[in-house]
Amino acid sequence: AQTVTQSQPEMSVQEAETVTLSCTYDTSESDYYLFWYKQPPSRQMILVIRQEAYKQQNATENRFSVNFQKAAKSFSLKISDSQLGDAAMYFCAYNRDDKIIFGKGTRLHILP
């Protein structure tokens, strides 16, 4: 059963604008990590940002930030000042039983 849901298969954003990718997950654990990974076209998947569930403060990495709502089991990714290099598949993930479970991904297009 899918336990990470990304409800937006594709999204588009104008260059320099802000976009938010949504993610919900299902877990009964209280301590876990959440991740956003980026997969550029024909390139390796890389970690964008990581959130520790026991930390209330939302993680931030330069133009990338998250909105973590633990009670709602929601973990959205906000990309500010979108750049052409941000075009990629974005995967939300979390660790469960010592393995990382991924959503189906959101393809992000950047419009020049």
Added chain:
Amino acid sequence: KAGVTQTPRYLIKTRGQQVTLSCSPISGHRSVSWYQQTPGQGLQFLFEYFSETQRNKGNFPGRFSGRQFSNSRSEMNVSTLELGDSALYLCASSQVARDWTGELFFGEGSRLTVL
């Protein structure tokens, strides 16, 4: 430090054949995970090896198997290939220490096409 290396990068097989994919993790990483990526299903977890032992397994049929060697290199094998096995197979390594944060380091993948 060299990244995760997967070979071959591309391969074409026919139904009924078998295939072996290889993954060399980042030096010092003892955990290797395998994922199948398809357009409709995203990334699906196949299995994870740590110190030559399979620690976790996803919901794939027994045709999918793997192993890990003493140098942490891993191989996965798919026997009796089916058309639906066409996918990008991703390998990821990680350090897995007591304070493991779960970050995975991915290879570029092996793209398998089954005809």
